[in-house]
Amino acid sequence: GNSVTQMEGPVTLSEEAFLTINCTYTATGYPSLFWYVQYPGEGLQLLLKATKADDKGSNKGFEATYRKETTSFHLEKGSVQVSDSAVYFCALGSGGSNYKLTFGKGTLLTVNP
Amino acid sequence: NAGVTQTPKFQVLKTGQSMTLQCAQDMNHEYMSWYRQDPGMGLRLIHYSVGAGITDQGEVPNGYNVSRSTTEDFPLRLLSAAPSQTSVYFCASTGPARVQYFGAGTRLSVL
Numbered sequence: 001g002n003s004v005t006q007m008e009g010p011v012t013l014s015e016e017a018f019l020t021i022n023c024t025y026t027a028t029g030y031p032s033l034f035w036y037v038q039y040p041g042e043g044l045q046l047l048l049k050a051t052k053a054d055d056k057g058s059n060k061g062f063e064a065t066y067r068k069e070t071t072s073f074h075l076e077k078g079s080v081q082v083s084d085s086a087v088y089f090c091a092l093g094s095g096g097s098n099y100k101l102t103f104g105k106g107t108l109l110t111v112n113p
Numbered sequence: 114n115a116g117v118t119q120t121p122k123f124q125v126l127k128t129g130q131s132m133t134l135q136c137a138q139d140m141n142h143e144y145m146s147w148y149r150q151d152p153g154m155g156l157r158l159i160h161y162s163v164g165a166g167i168t169d170q171g172e173v174p175n176g177y178n179v180s181r182s183t184t185e186d187f188p189l190r191l192l193s194a195a196p197s198q199t200s201v202y203f204c205a206s207t208g209p210a211r212v213q214y215f216g217a218g219t220r221l222s223v224l
Binding site: 041045051099101103105 | 144153155161163203205210214217
């Protein structure tokens with residue numbers, strides 16, 4: 001079956017540090033890959049996505065590249081801000097419809113000033 | 114647009130009580146889902162619907178019922194609440210490019 005594994009948290013960084021959150025997946029076929037972010041007390045919202053191999057999703061300074069050969073979709077940001085503190089979820093959508101998403105367990109990021 | 118609206122935001126129940134978590138979306142999306150979020154578990158799919166009149170079970174359906182009489186509404190019913198159902202519940206609808214839009218969640222405690 002489908003599964004998503006992302007790095008365990010929590011991750012604590014200082015402002016302007018480089019961020020990487022690792023995500024690997026197992027899926028049949030050609031899944032779409034997503035990163036969602038959850039700010040405290042809120043629901044999840046889409047951060048970025050990629051629909052095929054070698055695609056790069058980007059938004060708000062975050063980037064992730066769909067690597068089929070390593071089944072990975074690592075999230076990166078060159079310089080984090082305090083406002084980036086949140087829980088980040090990697091997810092995949094597979095199957096003919098791609099409607100169902102399989103989520104990783106989430107990684108809590110705290111950025112200190 | 115309001116997007117996905119969930120009510121209530123908070124609820125406390127006693128074991129054995131029943132209740133309905135409401136979810137409504139105004140984006141005319143066919144596909145809707147219910148998840149529960151527990152610490153260290155990520156999001157787990159409870160039930161989903163691919164359109165009015167069609168529902169199916171997700172990963173953790175036991176103890177929950179759903180119905181989909183309209184495109185807009187997708188309520189989740191707890192028939193007889195148990196402490197194991199203490200969780201945060203999220204409703205989501207899926208739009209173009211398979212992007213899911215989430216409500217703000219309902220925080221449920223079962224005593």
